[in-house]
Amino acid sequence: MRFIKFTFINAFIALFLLAGTALGQNVIAPNLQERLTNTKSGELIRINIRMDDQYNSALLSEKTAxxxxxxxxxxxVVDELRSFSKESQKDLLSFLTQQEKSxxxxxxxxxxxxxxxxxxxTVEVIEQLAQMPGIARLDYDKMQQVLDLEMPSAPADKLGEKQTIAWNINLVNAPQVWEEEFTGEGIVVAVLDTGVNANHQDLAGRMWTHIDYPNHGYNFVDNNYNTNDVQSHGTHCAGTVAGNGTAGTVTGVAPGATIMALKVLGDSGGGTEAGVWAAIEFSVEYGAHVMSLSLGWQHSWNPDRSAWRIAMENAMNAGVIASVAAGNEGGWGxxxxxxxxxxxxxxPAPWSHPDQISPGGNSAVVTVGSTTNTDAISGFSSKGPVTWQNIAPFNDYAFNPxxxxxxxxxxxxxxxxxxLSNTSNTGYTVKSGTSMAAPAVAGLMALILNKNPNLTPQEISQILEESAIPLSASKSNTFGSGRIDALSALTATPFNxxxxxxxEIxxxxxxxxxxxxxxxxxxxxxxxxxxxxELISNVSMVLSSASEYITITQGEAYLGNFASGETREFIDLFTFETSEVLPGNYQVAFILEATSPLDTTLTWRSGFQVAAHAQHLEFLDFVVDDSETGNNNGILDPGETAKLIFGVKNTGLYASEDIVMTIQTESPWINLSPEGSIEISALAPDEEAQVEVQVTAMFETPLETLDEIILTAVSGLYEYEATxxxxxxxxxxxxxxxxPSTYNTSANPNSVALEPGVMSVTIPxxxxxxxxxxxxKITSTGGGWMSEQRSILKCVTEGGETETAISTGPSSNSAxxxxxxxxxxTIANNIEGGGEIEFELHVFRTWGGSGSNTQYAYVPNNTWKLIVHYQLERFETTFRVTNQxxxxxEDAVVKxxxxxxxxNEAGEAVIMLPSGNHHYSVTADRHRTRTQVPFEVDGLEQTIEVELEKVFYATFELKDIFGAPVDSANIYIEGVDVVGTQAIDLDNGTYEYLIEKEGFANYEGSFEILNDDVLLNLALSPVYTATFNIFDQWGREVDHAQIHMNNxxxxxxxxxxxxxxxxxYSYSITASTFFNYTGGFSIVDDHVILNVVLLADGTSVQEITEAEFVVYPNPASNVVNVEFVAVQNNTYTISLINHxxxxxxxxxxxxxxGKISLxxxxxxxxxxxxFIRIDNGSESVNRKLIVR
Known part of the structure; x- marks a missing residue:
């Protein structure tokens, strides 16, 4: 059989996905469309295949809170993203692997x-990909010339007089930060550029190392380990991050930082989008703290802006921040x-500035413009604003309005x-551009993280903007929040x-x-x-959690002083309670806020997560199995009956309780059987169970109707629901x-295309x-305009018509x-009889030009779709309902x-039904329900005989022996619990029953059903308790006495x-060292309490008393001899006990x-x-002793 997997919306999910591509939406980007036009069959094109499903940034942030x-x-974050993408790409990669073979x-x-x-x-594969579900965009991954090679370099005399520290480094006050011993040490800055001259003296020894990457990074252009910089741009940028002046001049803002060399631009400055994305992924996976990107794609090149922002959002959630050049089109180049x-x-930046009015999301990117040595804006520096209002799935930062x-x-x-120079290990060079500004900010990010490695991208972004020297009244589209100042930024950075x-829990x-x-x-x-x-004194701490499942009952504590570098443990410091419905597969995030009165403006925030150990049920994807009752295509077709196979899995860390699952639908087009609840045994963690239901689609269901099936599951106190x-x-x-299209400048409904598309649809x-x-769809290429597209649909079967109006393309005048x-x-509404209905799609273009018809307008293969809606003739179908x-x-409901x-009173109900296979369900009071019984309507009036099983009731009326009603008893018939006091689904026969009620004796009996209901009037006997309070003659409680009663x-x-x-009742009481006691009591209508006094000096008649037990001398003075015969091989204890x-x-x-003398x-x-007492653990014997 063939199963087709459907996705569904989970109301309680563990994952939320970004909005998917609508059915029929064109996924081929214009760049790729143009490239395909000029590509021969079999020629390979580098493409990007972006999936519809993307991990939602908010959910990722929540998981790491x-x-x-x-x-x-x-x-x-890396594990979540990798697992998510691996699952999402599974089918696509399988397809691509097959295509690799050829x-x-x-x-x-x-x-x-x-x-x-x-x-x-190849073109052929790309066309197949365009029809695959789950793909949002197919794009040409063009090798784009990214660097501005026409940007003028500084004249040579700029290099004539070297300074110990470059002017730009002094201007941003970085040296004052170094004096505080913050140089960026231990912070890895990934430079995504043309490569790096790793042998330059100013970088040597501080290049990133990894056993698998011998040249301090990777080359994503040529897919090898050669990260050498032939172009010069990347080395210059790396020097502005971390050049330490060994060769003469300090050029780096963070001269102690480590450089990771990621070559994403070739020797001429060209690169691909996917190459940079792969480098961002590498940075995140291999531990970079900061990324420096002195590169960018102009909007006119039609970059995949959605993919860029998704990548930068994911980097931010992983804790990585990026400094990115704004671009050099400030003169509107x-x-x-x-x-x-x-x-x-x-x-957008990780932190949203208060001046930002239009709302929107965040990412890892801090965008950097360029200034001169006088804090004037560089003429080439690109300017804002930007908008994302038309970029799905973000659609934010609206502009105009x-x-x-x-x-x-x-x-x-x-x-x-x-x-730094790329050609000399001791040389320097001068360049201009926002490319030179961005690495300075990356260096400052490294200084900030050197002081406090725990800061998030949001906190770093806020520090950068709030500490910048303002060059405008508010944040502007020219200067942003101002020019960076390292000293101000580090002053604003709280120490760790x-x-x-x-x-510990x-x-x-x-x-x-x-x-x-x-x-x-x-x-x-x-x-x-x-x-x-520093010593931190008088520390106080507050525990908080935003989780709705946590109630903190003790969340404040005074911790005292912490010496520098001190680690302290606090036992049972805070207290909280967990909800009765704490979900499994859930991380509870806690936040700790520590403060000291030495500086009330500082709050040190840290946090941690604790996994909830509870059950968590998830409904898995389902499959349609129509191999036995349908056409075995894995799809539920109109008029077809199939199995729906559902899966439910416990993804929590604790076993679930037994599960009651219901599967329902409110759709008028499908029926489910069985209706009602399905019981599933408890599931261990990671265990799953499958549930099958039968589904039938009505014959008249319109093709591609989207229906909803509602699943609910109850397990103990937990309730789950999914659609x-x-x-x-x-x-x-x-x-x-x-x-193809036909050239016709005045196409109208009567026009006929030279080569129309022809398609037939068969209906009953x-x-x-x-x-x-x-x-x-209609595609215009090679200069054709979308506004010139014309088309019309004709139904050419007898009785069919043509559309009354021709469809035209939009006003856009581009390919x-x-x-x-x-x-x-309504073009087919006058056709009678059903059967095969034929349609023609006629396509025109109103602009001729030269070349073949298909060059200017055509309908791509597999894009023309037809759905014919119809109703079937209905026939009178009578259901006659009787019982055994x-x-x-009467009043049975037939569905x-x-x-x-x-x-009616004759047991008949009439329903008008079309020909074909159907299922009926019948419910009636005092009868067993029949569900989803198949039958066929053969095009004639007919009667369906339905026999129901009549059932009987057994009603229990319970009282006590005094005649008072007894409520809430547990009644079991043949071991099955009865709800209330009435069993309502009984056949003829004899039944055993048991009645249990606290405070009453159990009542057992039997009854017989013989074609009628049964009423049982029963009297329950109450039961009582007797409580003994046992003391000795001195009023002390005796705790080891035994009561003998009722045998x-x-x-x-x-x-x-x-x-x-x-x-x-009669009873006796025995206790070692006490005389036996006998007595009696009566129970009339209440519990009894008996107070008993035992007299000391009694001995039990036990096995040990039969042995010789001698105490001498008696009376005794200094010593006393004890002799006895031990009849069992036990350990004995001899005790001297006073009165x-x-x-x-x-x-x-x-x-x-044997005989023992002591x-x-x-x-x-x-x-x-x-008293001398001999005790063997289970019995004891006493002898009186006088001491004088």
Whole structure:
């Protein structure tokens, strides 16, 4: 059989996806469309395949909330993105792998920083990809000339007089920061550029190293390890980040930082989008803290802006920040705002400035403009605003109306910047551009992280903007928030104060497994550290959590002083409670805020996550199995019955309880069986179960109808719900190739194309057509204008008509593809009889030009789709409902699809139904329901005989023996629990029953059903308790006595006797060292309490008393001899006990058997009466002793 997998919307999901591509939307980007026009069959084109599904940034941020350790946060993000993309790309990669075998595809490179696959593919493969589901965009990954080679270089005399520190470094006050010993040490800055001269003296020894990457990074242009810089741009940028002046001049803002060399631009300055995305992915995966990108794509090149922003959002969530050049089109060399800033410099910053009016999201990008040595804007520096209002799925930062995204974010010196040479290991060179400004900001980011490595991209972005020297009244589209100042930025950077290291869970008041379980009170222990070089005194801390499943009951604590570098552990510092419905597969994020009165403006925030150990059910994808009852195409077609196979999985960390699942639909087009609930046994973690239901689609269901199936599951206190979508049928699609257009300057409904497309649709005989839906695309290429497209649909079967109006293209006067769709056309409504209906699609263009017809307008293959709506003739179908006793069943409800009727006094109900296979369900009071019974309507009036099983009731009326009603008893019939006091589904026969009620004796009996209901009037006998309070003659409680009653001996110390009926009882009480006691009591209508006094000096008649037990001399003075015969091989204890029952001395005896003689020292024992006790653990014997 063949299964087709459907996706569905989960109301409780673990993953939220960005909005998908609508059915029929063109996925081939204009750049690729143009490239295809000029590509021969079999020729390979480098393409980007961006998937529809992308990991939602908000969900990714939520998953890492409270993770204090940035590397753990990074690892979580990388793992989530990689797993998500691997699953999403699975079918696509399988297809591409198959195509690789025939050399139709090469160099497949899957990415996860954005869910995308890059490869080389032929025209034929690209056409197939365009029809595959789940793909948002197919784009030509062109080798684009990115660097501005025409940008003028500085004259040679600029290099004549070297300074110890480059002017731009002094201007931003970086040296004052170095004096505070912050140089960027330990911070990795990835330079995504033309490569780096790693042998330059000013960088040597501080290049990133990795055992798998011998040249300090990777070459994404040539797909090798050669990261050498032939062009010069990348080395210059790396020098502005970290040049330390070994060769003469300090050119780097962060001379202690480490450089990761990622070559994404070739020796002439050209690169691909996918190459840069792969480098961003590399940066995130291999530990870069900062990315420097002195590159960008002009909007006129039609970059995939969505993919760029998704990649930068994911980088931000991984804790990586990027400094990106704004571009050098400030003189409108490319396009005016809002298209003046290059991509990805047009992405929003991690932090939203208060001056930003138009709302929108965030990303890792800090966009950098360029200034001169006088803080004037460089003439080439690109300017904002930008807008994302038409870029899905973001559609934010609206412009005109709206202010758009204010950009750049900051500016830095970028005119005439001295930095490192790529051709000399001791040389320097001067360049200008926003490319020179961006690495200065990247260097400042490294300084900030050197002071406080725990800062997030949002916090770094805020520090950069708020500490910048303002060059305009507010954040502007020229200067952003101002020119960076390193000293101000580092002053505004809080040092790394008190922070979280680890935690322990104390749930001793719960199940004591050390985990967060539902309904527990948790005591939280913390290990905290002070990583700073300062003493921090009088520290206080507050614990908080935004989780709705956590209630903090003790969340404030005083911690005292922390010495520099000190680590301290606090046991049970905070207390919180977990919800009874704490979900599994859920991370609870906690935030810690520490403060010190030494500086009330500082708050040190750190956090951590704790996994919830609870159940969590997820509904898996389902399959349609129509192999037995349908056409075995894996799709539910109109009129077809199939199996729907659902999966439910426990993705939590704790076993679920038993599950009750319901599957329902409100659709008028499908029926499900069985209706009602389905029981599933408890699922262990990672265990899944499958559930099957039968589904039938009505014959008249319109093709490609989207229906919803509602799933619910209840497991203990947990409730889950999901909505699944199922598509019924597939519309016919024209697949005979492209449909060319005909040149006709005045095309109208009567015009006839030279080569129309022809397609037939078959509908059931006798059907009445009610409308036609059509959709298709027309592509204009090679100079053709979309505004010149004309088309019309004709129904050419006898009785068919032509559309009354011709469809025209949009006003856009550029080559491209446009979608056409019309619903409810009546052009086939006059055709009678059903069968095969033929249609023609006529396509025209009103502009001729030269060349073949298909060069200017055509319908691409597999884009013309038709749906014919119809109704079938209905026939009177009578349902006659009886039961096994040949009685007519009145008021039974008969349901067929979305039609239903009730039976009359003759047991009959009439429903009008079309020919074909159907299913009926019948319900009636006091009868068993019949569901989804198949039957056929053969085109004639007919009667369907339905027999129901009549059932009977057994009703219990319960009272006590005094005549008072007894409520809420548990009634079981044949071991099955009865709801309430009435069993309502019984056949003829004899039944055993049991009644249980607290405070009453169990009642057992039987009854017989014989063609009628049964009423049982039963009287329950109450039961009572007897409580014994046992003391000795001195009023002390005796705790080891045994009660003997009703031929039963109760364990020693059990003084509470239950389940006693009304009547009289005799009992006896025995206890070692006490005389036996006998007595009696009566129970009339209440519980009894008995107070019993035992007299000391009694001995039990036990096995040990039969042995010889001699105490001499008696009376005794200094010593006393004890002799006895041990009849069992046990360990004995000899004790000296005073008259108050207190033990004075104990003499253990080793395990032995036979006669034993011992001497007991009486030194220090006062004169008086005592007892010598021998005890073997299960019995004891006493002898009186006088000491004088």
């Amino acid at each position: 409270g993770v204090a350790n940035k590397e753990i946060r990074r690892a979580i 050399l139709q595809v090469t160099d497949v490179m899957p990415l996860w920083i954005v869910n995308l696959v890059n490869c080389y593919a 490319g396009a005016p705002p809002p298209a003046n800033i290059r991509t990805p410099g047009d992405c 709206g202010t758009g995204l204010i950009i750049p974010d900051v500016v830095a010196p970028g005119s005439d910047i001295l930095s 104060g008190i922070r979280y290291l680890s935690h 104390n749930d001793i008041q719960g199940n004591n497994d050390g985990n967060l379980n539902p309904g527990e009170t948790i005591h939280l222990s913390l290990t905290l550290e002070n990583p700073s070089d 699944k979508e199922i598509i019924i049928g597939e519309a016919p699609v024209y697949s005979e190739g492209e449909i 005989y006798g059907a009445t057509i009610t409308g036609v839906d059509v959709e298709y 491209g593809t446009h979608n056409y769709a019309r619903q409810g056309l 006793y040949d009685e007519f069943v 067929v699809s979305n039609a239903n009727a009730s039976t 039963e001996t109760f364990p020693g110390g059990q003084y509470f006797i239950e389940h006693l009926h009304i009547g009289s 108050m029952g207190q033990t004075i001395k104990v003499l253990p005896v080793e395990e032995s058997a 001497e007991l020292d009486l030194e220090g024992v006062n004169n008086g009466m005592y």
